Amino acid sequence: MTAWRRRGASWKRHVLPVVTSLANLQGEPISSWQFFEKAIGRAVSASRAELEVPEAGQVIPLRPGGESFADRDAAIRAEARRRVLES
Numbered sequence: 001m002t003a004w005r006r007r008g009a010s011w012k013r014h015v016l017p018v019v020t021s022l023a024n025l026q027g028e029p030i031s032s033w034q035f036f037e038k039a040i041g042r043a044v045s046a047s048r049a050e051l052e053v054p055e056a057g058q059v060i061p062l063r064p065g066g067e068s069f070a071d072r073d074a075a076i077r078a079e080a081r082r083r084v085l086e087s
Helices: 002-006 011-025 033-051 069-086
Strands: none
Touching: 011 033
């Protein structure tokens, strides 16, 4: 467990959710913490990936598969122009 801590695992954010979900799915008793090793490693890696700063100029979507901030801003501005021209 100290190895998880050294890699940045948080008990509340990584270990507890992984242990809970895998234990609920497992039909047999789990005899070792080693059973959770890979899943906790993936959870820590996913958290780090969420914190990475994107390259300069990279388009960041508002939500996965969604429009970027620039696209949304352009749409809002176009709608505002349309309303002004109609009035």
